Structure formats: structure tokens, C-alpha cells
Amino acid sequence: MEITRFPFLNQEEDYSHLLDLLPEMESRSTFINNNNSSNNNNNNNNNLKKRRRSDDVLNKSAAWSDILTSLILLDEEEKREQQQYSIHSHQDKLLVDDNHKRKEQAMNDYFHQLQDHYTDLDVMDQLRTNKRSRRTASAVATVAASASASASASEDASADNPTTAGGSAQHRRLWVKDRSKDWWDERNHPDFPEEEFWRDFRMSKATFEMICEELESTVMKKNTMLRDAIPVRQRVAVCVWRLATGEPLRVVSKRFGLGISTCHKLVLEVCSAIKTVLMPKFLQWPDELKMKQIKEEFQGISGIPNVGGSMYTTHIPIIAPKISVASYFNKRHTERNQKTSYSITVQGVVDTKGVFTDVCIGWPGSMPDDQVLERSALFQRADRGLLKDVWIVGNSGYPLMDWVMVPYTQKNLTWTQHAFNEKIGDIQAVAKDAFARLKGRWACLQKRTEVKLQDLPVVLGACCVLHNICEMRNEVMDPQLKFDLFDDEMIPDNSVRSMASAQARDHIAHNLLHHGLAGTSFLH
Numbered sequence: 001m002e003i004t005r006f007p008f009l010n011q012e013e014d015y016s017h018l019l020d021l022l023p024e025m026e027s028r029s030t031f032i033n034n035n036n037s038s039n040n041n042n043n044n045n046n047n048l049k050k051r052r053r054s055d056d057v058l059n060k061s062a063a064w065s066d067i068l069t070s071l072i073l074l075d076e077e078e079k080r081e082q083q084q085y086s087i088h089s090h091q092d093k094l095l096v097d098d099n100h101k102r103k104e105q106a107m108n109d110y111f112h113q114l115q116d117h118y119t120d121l122d123v124m125d126q127l128r129t130n131k132r133s134r135r136t137a138s139a140v141a142t143v144a145a146s147a148s149a150s151a152s153a154s155e156d157a158s159a160d161n162p163t164t165a166g167g168s169a170q171h172r173r174l175w176v177k178d179r180s181k182d183w184w185d186e187r188n189h190p191d192f193p194e195e196e197f198w199r200d201f202r203m204s205k206a207t208f209e210m211i212c213e214e215l216e217s218t219v220m221k222k223n224t225m226l227r228d229a230i231p232v233r234q235r236v237a238v239c240v241w242r243l244a245t246g247e248p249l250r251v252v253s254k255r256f257g258l259g260i261s262t263c264h265k266l267v268l269e270v271c272s273a274i275k276t277v278l279m280p281k282f283l284q285w286p287d288e289l290k291m292k293q294i295k296e297e298f299q300g301i302s303g304i305p306n307v308g309g310s311m312y313t314t315h316i317p318i319i320a321p322k323i324s325v326a327s328y329f330n331k332r333h334t335e336r337n338q339k340t341s342y343s344i345t346v347q348g349v350v351d352t353k354g355v356f357t358d359v360c361i362g363w364p365g366s367m368p369d370d371q372v373l374e375r376s377a378l379f380q381r382a383d384r385g386l387l388k389d390v391w392i393v394g395n396s397g398y399p400l401m402d403w404v405m406v407p408y409t410q411k412n413l414t415w416t417q418h419a420f421n422e423k424i425g426d427i428q429a430v431a432k433d434a435f436a437r438l439k440g441r442w443a444c445l446q447k448r449t450e451v452k453l454q455d456l457p458v459v460l461g462a463c464c465v466l467h468n469i470c471e472m473r474n475e476v477m478d479p480q481l482k483f484d485l486f487d488d489e490m491i492p493d494n495s496v497r498s499m500a501s502a503q504a505r506d507h508i509a510h511n512l513l514h515h516g517l518a519g520t521s522f523l524h
Helices: 016-160 182-187 194-201 205-219 232-245 249-256 260-282 288-302 331-337 369-374 377-383 415-441 456-472 499-514
Strands: 307-318 342-350 356-364 391-393
Touching: 016 369, 182 194, 182 232, 182 249, 194 205, 194 232, 205 232, 205 260, 205 456, 232 249, 232 260, 232 456, 249 260, 260 456, 288 307, 288 415, 307 369, 307 415, 307 456, 342 369, 342 415, 342 456, 356 369, 356 377, 356 456, 369 377, 391 415, 415 456, 415 499
Parallel strands: 307 391
Antiparallel strands: 307 342, 342 356
């Protein structure tokens, strides 16, 4: 057997080019390795960036979650605070309502007792009057019997002596003190000057004659066999002069030549006749046509629509009553005058001319304005729905209700609210001026009077009626008689009693300012 060599060893070829390729292959492998290392570095960088991004996202999500958690906690805390505020507000409202009910119940109980007391007084006065009338009747019967006996004796004497039958004169049967009536006779004369008559009676002769004609059928008395009745003109003059001057009864007695008790009786009789006869004609709530005219006139004054009247409450000084003194005690007037003061209230609603359309008289001076309003006939009229689409404008002493418009009373008012308050003040000035003329014209309202407390509302009502008559007949007020009111206003505990009225007030205030109807004096 023959053994041969490997074939490739036997080939005679040149393999030198393979050696030349070795450096190139080494360079390529180096390049590949470098590429691989660079790729690895890039991948590492990308991974770091991705990791950083993920970390940022996680940090941001954690921050947002913290913010949301804080907001949720704040919202829950606000809800808890709101619930606590609602609970406290409800409790305060219940407490205020309870106090108001207790006060109202106490005042009602007091006034029931007061009415019972007045009823007892009237019964006692009636018993005294009956006793006096019986005594007078017995005295008259005695005088008549003696007169008849003397007459029969004189007839017998004249029968015995005819010469003296025609010479005996008729003697007075009842003794009356002779008083001078020169002062009244002078003013009752047709030639008495008009200006002096107005100065004494606060009205012209024509107005006085009209009042006498209206009251004649009510106050006129018949002559009796004992004396002649006091004429109607003198009766009315006694009352009017007493109300106009406020002079005491002893001065009235000297002026008119009448007894003090007679003058007092005449004043009450004529005031009662004025209330019965003249009040239905000259002091009444306006009808629809008149109310429409009043609304237009008030809108022309202030720019506020549907205003049907201006309301105000004043105080009339009185002598300290014998019962319930604390109820009539006026703390504000006591502090102002530096002496103890007692009063009763007069609440009135006037139109644009200062004529009263509603009055509420006689409540104790310790009551605030809102409580007087709640006990008035005006409040009852509103409860019956008779004041729809009507605003009665009052001051800050009254509450804001569905039919009562009052100014803003909170602090830090806006321009809109200031402008609205200015227009409300223009309407309120009408009522204040009317009450100033009322007290200036009838001076009996300026000082404590001698009239009993139970008779005082009739006298004050007569003053309001006479005021209306003078205003309607354009009786000019003497500027020297002007009276300055100083009734302080007390803001009620619950000053807003109707949210609908609060919104309506805001709407009216906005329209006044933005339609050029509001003034600018509040800026000065």
C-alpha cells in the first residue's frame, strides 16, 4: 500500500494574501467591538433617562396626590365649619324668636291688665257721675220746690196787695259765678283781624267756620231753665285754643269766662266729636286711584317705584302714670333731657303733602318702633293682603318686610347702598317734616298734659285730624312755630325679615345708581 500526502499540501498555491487580510480583520473586529461598547453606553444612558423620567413622574404624582388630599381635607373642614355655623345660626334664631315671643306675651298680658284697669276706672267714674247727677237732681228739685213755694207765696201776697203784682222781677234760680268773656267776645267779632285770629287758633277764620259747621249737630246743646247753653263756636274755640297753645286749664278758664271743669269737659267732648265726625272724612287710607297718584308723586321725589307712604313714630311726653310706670319710662329722652321722662307713641303714615293716611296712638314709650308697628292696624291690613305692590318707607327703627322698605344699616356700605339710603332719606324727610308741623302747630304735644292717660289717645287723634284739615286747606305754617324732632332710632334685633324684600331692595338700589337716578351728596 502506498501512502500519499494530503492534497492541499501538495498544491502549490500562494496564501500570502490571507496574511494581508489579518490586519483588516483585526481592525474590523476592533470597530465592531467599539460599536458594541458604544451601543452599550447608549443603552445605559437611555435606561438612566427612562429611570429619571419614571422617577419624575412618580414624584409629580405623589405631589398631586398630596395636593388633592389637602384640598379634600380643606373641603371637609369647610363643610364641618359650615354645618357648625348653620347649627349656631339656627340656635341663635330660635333663641331670638323665643325671646321675642316671651316679650310679646308679656306685653300682651300687661296690656290686658291695663285695659281691665281702665275698665274699672271707667266704671268708678260712671258711678261717681251717677252720684253727682242724683245729687244735682235732688238739689234742682229742692230749688224748684222752694221756687214754687216762693212763687205761690208771692202770688198770695200780690193777691192781697195788687199794687206790687207787676213790679216784682224774676230772680235767678241757680247761682253762677260771673266771669269776664271779653277776650273771647273780641275774637268772636267779625272785625277781628285775620292774622291775630290765626296766631291764636293756628287756622284761618274760614277753616274755623268749616269745623264749627261740621260739628254743630254733634256738640250743640239746648238751653235749660237754669242757664243758657254754651254756643257751638265757643265750644270749638275752647278746644282748638287749648290744643294750639297747650296752656293749662286755669288759663283757658280765664280766657273764655268758663269754669275749669267746664273747659276740661268741653275739650274732651269736642275732641271726641272730631274723632267721630271728622276723622272718617279727613284721615283715611287712600283708595286705588288716590294710591296710584301718591305712588307717582313719591317716585318723582325719589325715583323709587310703588311707594305708598312715609312712616315715622314720635313720642308725646306725659305725667308719670299711677300704674305700670316702667312701661312708659322713656330711657332715651331721660338721658337727653337729664330728667325722668315718660311718654306714649304716635305712629303715622303720610302722603307727599304731609297729610296723615294712618295713625296708631297710645302705646307705651318704652316700646321700640318695630313692636309698635306689629300692634298697629296698618300691620293687620298688610297681613290681610291689602298692601300688595305697595312700599311703606320707614327709618332704621323698622324691620325690612314684604311691604316695609328701610335703609341699609350695616357698616361699610357700597356706593349703591349709600345712594339708595340717600333717596330713602328724601322720603323719610316728608314724614319727619309732617310730624314737626304737627307738634309745632299743636303745642299741647310738646309738653306734659293734664289729660288722663285713658283720654289722651282721643286728644292726640283730634290733633292729627286738625293737622290734616289745615294741610288740605293750605294753611301756611308760621316758621317761628317750627319744632325740632329728636326721636332716636333703635335698630331692631331682626332687621331683615324678608329675603325677597332684601333682593328687591338691592335691585332698586342698582337701578337708581346705574340709571342716573341716585344722588351724589353721599360722596361729599
